[in-house]
Amino acid sequence: MRTINFTVNGSPCAVSCPPAKTLLDVLREDLKLTASKECCGKGECGSCSVLLNGEVVCSCLILAGQVENQEIVTCEGVGLTSNMDVIQESFVVEGATQCGYCTPGIIVSARAFLNGIDYVPSTDQIKTALGGNLCRCTGYTKIIKAIQTAAEKEKKIIGNVTT
Structure with a gap:
């Protein structure tokens, strides 16, 4: 010990x-x-x-x-239920949680990814960022959408132009 x-x-x-x-x-x-x-x-x-x-x-x-x-x-x-991060809120809104077993790990990875960028990422960029996270329930469509939604809300960027 x-x-x-x-x-x-x-x-x-x-x-x-x-x-x-x-x-x-x-x-x-x-x-x-x-x-x-x-x-x-x-x-x-x-x-x-x-x-x-x-x-x-x-x-x-x-x-x-x-x-x-x-x-x-x-x-x-x-973030917690009482004070969710934008990525967690986006997972709920987009229905990206599925069974929920992998969700915490994906949220942590998505948060790290979004911390490092200032734009709305492409599907391929998100797939690369989540390369170490497996979800057995889905084809990742809702997860990718949730991350893009969070980026849009957080970054307030459309394409590569700040609004």
Whole structure:
């Protein structure tokens, strides 16, 4: 056991756990942040995606000892039901949630993607950005539309011209 100090969703925290415990298990079991889901356990599906210092990572592949003094953002940190982020609102409006199992990881990845651009992305750009996130329920049409809708609302840009 070791005390690991890091920041989660803007709040400092200290967790006493084995350093080899996965970040996903720390988030779900120790911190009760259950949006991130374990699906494949191999970093292939993206259901457990979180931001580590602003970069999308699969929390099933990150060990607790690796996040000492690091910044983690989960889907709960993107927004909650009472204060949803524009990307979450767009997923609801566009019906992009499907069963919901992969949704938190996709929302985290979409938030990171939209943070890095100032335009409404194309379908191909979104597909590339979500390349590490798998959804077993859909053909991604509503997910892509939700991300474009969020970009339109957030960026207030049509094409490449600011309005």
